[in-house]
Amino acid sequence: MFKNYLITAWRNIIKNGVFSAINIFGLSIALMSCILIMLFVKEEMGFDKWLKDNDRLVRMHTAYTMPDRAPFLTVRSAGRMMEAIRDYAKNEIETGVRLIQWSLTVRKDDNAFDEAITLADGSFFDVFDLPFVHGSRATSFNQPMNLLVTEEFAKKYFGRTDVIGETLTVCCVGRNPPSDVRITGVLKDLPDETHLNINMLFYLQPALFPPNNNILDTWTSVNVYTYFKLNAGITPMQLQERIDYWMNNESPLVEMSKDLLGEQSNGMQVTDFARQPVMKVTDLHLNAKKHAGNIGDITPMGDQEMINTFTVVAFLVLMIACINFMNLSTAKASKRAKEVAMRKVLGASRLQVAIQFLSEAIVIVFVALLFAIAASELVLPIYNDILGKQLALRLFNEPDLLLSLIVVATVVGIGAGIYPAIYLSRFLPGHILKSSKSGESGNSAKLRSVLVVFQFTTSIVLVIATLVVYGQTLYSNSVDVGYQSDNKLVLNVRPARENLPSLKQELLNIPEITSVTFSSEAPTQDNENNNQFTLLGTGEDGKKVEPALLNYHNMDYGFFEAYKVQPIAGRLFDENYGSDQMTSVESDTIEPGQASVILNESALTKLGFSSAEEVIGRTLLLGEQQLNVIGVIPDIHFRSIKFGIRASAYMLNSDRFQVANLTVNSELLNSDKSAEIISKIEQVWKTNVPLQPINLQFLSEMMQAQYQDELTTAQLFLAFSVLAIIIACLGLYGLSAFTVERRTKEIGIRKVMGASVKDIVKLLIWQFSKPVALANIIAWPIAAYAMLTWLESFPYRIDQVWLIPICLSVGTLSLFIAWFTVGTNAAKVARKNPISSLRYE
Amino acid sequence: MLKLHNLSRVYQTDDVETMALNNVNIEIAQGEFVAIMGPSGCGKSTLLNTIGMLDTPSSGEYWFNGEDVSGYSEAQLAVIRKQSIGFIFQNFNLIDELTVAENIELALLYHDIPASERKQRVSTVMDKVGIAHRAKHMPSQLSGGQQQRVAVARAVVGDQKMILADEPTGNLDSGHGQEVMEMLQALNDEGTTIVMVTHSPAHADYAKRTINLFDGHVVTESVKAA
Numbered sequence A: 001m002f003k004n005y006l007i008t009a010w011r012n013i014i015k016n017g018v019f020s021a022i023n024i025f026g027l028s029i030a031l032m033s034c035i036l037i038m039l040f041v042k043e044e045m046g047f048d049k050w051l052k053d054n055d056r057l058v059r060m061h062t063a064y065t066m067p068d069r070a071p072f073l074t075v076r077s078a079g080r081m082m083e084a085i086r087d088y089a090k091n092e093i094e095t096g097v098r099l100i101q102w103s104l105t106v107r108k109d110d111n112a113f114d115e116a117i118t119l120a121d122g123s124f125f126d127v128f129d130l131p132f133v134h135g136s137r138a139t140s141f142n143q144p145m146n147l148l149v150t151e152e153f154a155k156k157y158f159g160r161t162d163v164i165g166e167t168l169t170v171c172c173v174g175r176n177p178p179s180d181v182r183i184t185g186v187l188k189d190l191p192d193e194t195h196l197n198i199n200m201l202f203y204l205q206p207a208l209f210p211p212n213n214n215i216l217d218t219w220t221s222v223n224v225y226t227y228f229k230l231n232a233g234i235t236p237m238q239l240q241e242r243i244d245y246w247m248n249n250e251s252p253l254v255e256m257s258k259d260l261l262g263e264q265s266n267g268m269q270v271t272d273f274a275r276q277p278v279m280k281v282t283d284l285h286l287n288a289k290k291h292a293g294n295i296g297d298i299t300p301m302g303d304q305e306m307i308n309t310f311t312v313v314a315f316l317v318l319m320i321a322c323i324n325f326m327n328l329s330t331a332k333a334s335k336r337a338k339e340v341a342m343r344k345v346l347g348a349s350r351l352q353v354a355i356q357f358l359s360e361a362i363v364i365v366f367v368a369l370l371f372a373i374a375a376s377e378l379v380l381p382i383y384n385d386i387l388g389k390q391l392a393l394r395l396f397n398e399p400d401l402l403l404s405l406i407v408v409a410t411v412v413g414i415g416a417g418i419y420p421a422i423y424l425s426r427f428l429p430g431h432i433l434k435s436s437k438s439g440e441s442g443n444s445a446k447l448r449s450v451l452v453v454f455q456f457t458t459s460i461v462l463v464i465a466t467l468v469v470y471g472q473t474l475y476s477n478s479v480d481v482g483y484q485s486d487n488k489l490v491l492n493v494r495p496a497r498e499n500l501p502s503l504k505q506e507l508l509n510i511p512e513i514t515s516v517t518f519s520s521e522a523p524t525q526d527n528e529n530n531n532q533f534t535l536l537g538t539g540e541d542g543k544k545v546e547p548a549l550l551n552y553h554n555m556d557y558g559f560f561e562a563y564k565v566q567p568i569a570g571r572l573f574d575e576n577y578g579s580d581q582m583t584s585v586e587s588d589t590i591e592p593g594q595a596s597v598i599l600n601e602s603a604l605t606k607l608g609f610s611s612a613e614e615v616i617g618r619t620l621l622l623g624e625q626q627l628n629v630i631g632v633i634p635d636i637h638f639r640s641i642k643f644g645i646r647a648s649a650y651m652l653n654s655d656r657f658q659v660a661n662l663t664v665n666s667e668l669l670n671s672d673k674s675a676e677i678i679s680k681i682e683q684v685w686k687t688n689v690p691l692q693p694i695n696l697q698f699l700s701e702m703m704q705a706q707y708q709d710e711l712t713t714a715q716l717f718l719a720f721s722v723l724a725i726i727i728a729c730l731g732l733y734g735l736s737a738f739t740v741e742r743r744t745k746e747i748g749i750r751k752v753m754g755a756s757v758k759d760i761v762k763l764l765i766w767q768f769s770k771p772v773a774l775a776n777i778i779a780w781p782i783a784a785y786a787m788l789t790w791l792e793s794f795p796y797r798i799d800q801v802w803l804i805p806i807c808l809s810v811g812t813l814s815l816f817i818a819w820f821t822v823g824t825n826a827a828k829v830a831r832k833n834p835i836s837s838l839r840y841e
Numbered sequence B: 001m002l003k004l005h006n007l008s009r010v011y012q013t014d015d016v017e018t019m020a021l022n023n024v025n026i027e028i029a030q031g032e033f034v035a036i037m038g039p040s041g042c043g044k045s046t047l048l049n050t051i052g053m054l055d056t057p058s059s060g061e062y063w064f065n066g067e068d069v070s071g072y073s074e075a076q077l078a079v080i081r082k083q084s085i086g087f088i089f090q091n092f093n094l095i096d097e098l099t100v101a102e103n104i105e106l107a108l109l110y111h112d113i114p115a116s117e118r119k120q121r122v123s124t125v126m127d128k129v130g131i132a133h134r135a136k137h138m139p140s141q142l143s144g145g146q147q148q149r150v151a152v153a154r155a156v157v158g159d160q161k162m163i164l165a166d167e168p169t170g171n172l173d174s175g176h177g178q179e180v181m182e183m184l185q186a187l188n189d190e191g192t193t194i195v196m197v198t199h200s201p202a203h204a205d206y207a208k209r210t211i212n213l214f215d216g217h218v219v220t221e222s223v224k225a226a
């Protein structure tokens, strides 16, 4: 019986060529989108699920929400927290570990490489039970300064993995001079799906750090990553409650907050301004972003919202394809009414007829699934390229993936087939055979229109949303940042701290380089340095001004000139004054240091000044330093504009310099010559800073990179929306073909009455324009509302007015597409000799 | 009014060539009532369709109101057709989805006539053929005779000078057939040219002239004595 269903189904699919082709093509595209999105979502959601006991692993984050200060959120925590909480919450916590993420230089022969290292407490393997390739945790990770590397790392340096006993020269662990360290074990490479960033893993030696250091020996400086392993049966919530209790009642923060906040702390609990939220390790990849406002993970973080959005898109695209199936099946029903009637006369029950139609739908979906799998394989390389991932469709190695595809296909088949099956199996044989009527009821035609409206509404909302996202991304990228970023190279000079002057001189000797200026950060980089600046004397209004928390940077003479930033009042740093530079204050003097500071406009406002001129010459106190305000510059977007503008102070402290900003004369950087310039710079680097890797970047690329994630999302979103529209149009094409066929006689009569080809095409186009136009009217407000809400989260956003042309052009385009789709069908019939149309019954 | 000169129509199918009309020469004057008769398959419908410009001749000339329209384009023919020619078919060819009034209005829809005037003319003509009380009905709710009356109304509502009727009574019982013939007679009395294909000698009798076709040729023409 089942076989009979399949055979009949297959024959019907073959017989209804166009109909089947449209359905299979549409469903293939939809399923392909689904597979691609599923692969992505599955990988993103599968992060760290491979870790042993992953349901018991949590990480503790930090959130400072002091009154009158911008909240400070980070996924790190303070160095002393781990042990204190672990020992306090014995019932909840089995063990804990701190990780310190650093970068250092590894030398091998004449080469030097920057490497990310991890320093971890000895309990590391009690929390993360990573497998060894060579060695074991008992023998390889049992005393301070033991070093484990991954297979990949071993191969990079030694070309093999059994490297136990080999030494590497590193610079520098802690405050130590360059030293040789011995590799004591080799770890299996970690899967891609992890938030951990482990290449070199050191057994942490606390003695490396001086007392009172701000890494391990601190309650408030957040420089370590803290993980706990919970006792079996304990939920993260339970631990959270315990930690909150400790924070409010037992922790040193209780006293510290009283000292720090004074009056303000009255009636408040510690957790009102300092929290240590815990998050499951398996949630980190997608959700840590929420806790990472200021400092996040080293590995790129995922985004739960993006995952949700893409899941919805996949679902909608599938729906649109299913609707095609429903619409085409019921439209075609008239042609199959007789077949159904005959089957029933011959004794088939309604259920049997329904099952027959359902199996037809399922067969079609499975054929489409095969095409979709093939298409996914073809598209995957491009997809991976865009996403920067290594996704692969390994159906036979991952039975759960295969199974879920089969489930999706079956659900889609049933979803698409159930209505046509019920509808078609309802036909009464007597009625149909006698009257030779089609059995088409007005209701099913109406339902089809409703579904077409739904398809187009969905597609139009998707496309409008996509365009807004895309527009916003492009806009973010094009906002005037307030400085000239062209033709800039950024050179990391941290390893060259001792010989900055000679490095600068030799770089300037390269003819193509027109300026070299140092700074603590280049644009796009941010170190989250904030400090309290106190205005001496009274403010503009004669009243005392509260100390202001300002973001600060340090830059050399010539920095603002190189970036073409003009002061709006006062002057920029100038060597000729000789008073701008900050020098460290000797601890045994009581004389305050004297130096200069430049403010941006926001800082001016924050200090309560309305006129830039007024603040010039005033003094700000920063620790032991008295800073003379010498200039005010406009608000420049030092970081990506999505972070908005911060009130900032710019000082000149050469101890803080980390990067050199090189300006290259413009004609050269865009040409092939850039390679030549870079090699000249590398040459200078090699002679001045031997045995240190060079780290040189184009500023334009750094700026581009800030928007890359958003751009990728926007591009993918666009691709899937376009697919949705294509599928919807395919459906419209099929539907119009059937309608035209059904209305052939009517068209003939109209032509006899004098209608021209144009009149007929217009008539049909109008019929199909109505649902598309209606879809636009429904879609516009939905899309506009959604996107205006979305845009609100951006400090700099495209004008709302843009929604109007976007909606209108999407609307026009959707109508044009509909017209084109329908028009080709309509023109064909309209051109036919009316007599042949009239003969057609 | 119209004149066919050595007019032929050849149907080319895959392997057979059918000469549906073979060197036909006919002249029809304004206000005539002509019946076309002949055995099944002799080319009557083809002739009528050619006269009605629904079909184009393979060779020969077709003069309509002094113009040779045999080389006219589809669009040009559509213009002449809607201004001058009304059609009545054996199977009525009403549009099932439109009401009686809307079906009649269809013949005016493709002229530049304001909606109010269209309404006016439709109701006048409905009165004339006696189906005004059925204006809002769908064709499927009418008897065959009533449907054909709607078709007649549709054929004349645009003040067409000529009505072509292909076996207008073929699907009707004799009573209803009689009614339709009387309606055509009345139209002819008002000056409308009528060309009608029929198998019934009795109905052919209403015509002033009968053309007999056989195998695509005009065999005889007989004029009724006044």
Ligand SMILES: Nc1ncnc2c1ncn2[C@@H]1O[C@H](COP(=O)(O)OP(=O)(O)OP(=O)(O)O)[C@@H](O)[C@H]1O
Binding pocket: B011, B012, B013, B018, B019, B020, B038, B039, B040, B041, B042, B043, B044, B045, B046, B047
């Ligand atoms: N579209 C066509 N293609 C091929 N042959 C056709 C076509 N239309 C008509 N014919 C042939 O042309 C000849 C004339 O057909 P026509 O319909 O004019 O006959 P008729 O006299 O109206 O017959 P009836 O009295 O049965 O209506 C017939 O042999 C018919 O088979």
Ligand SMILES: [Mg+2]
Binding pocket: B044, B045, B046, B166
């Ligand atoms: Mg005929």
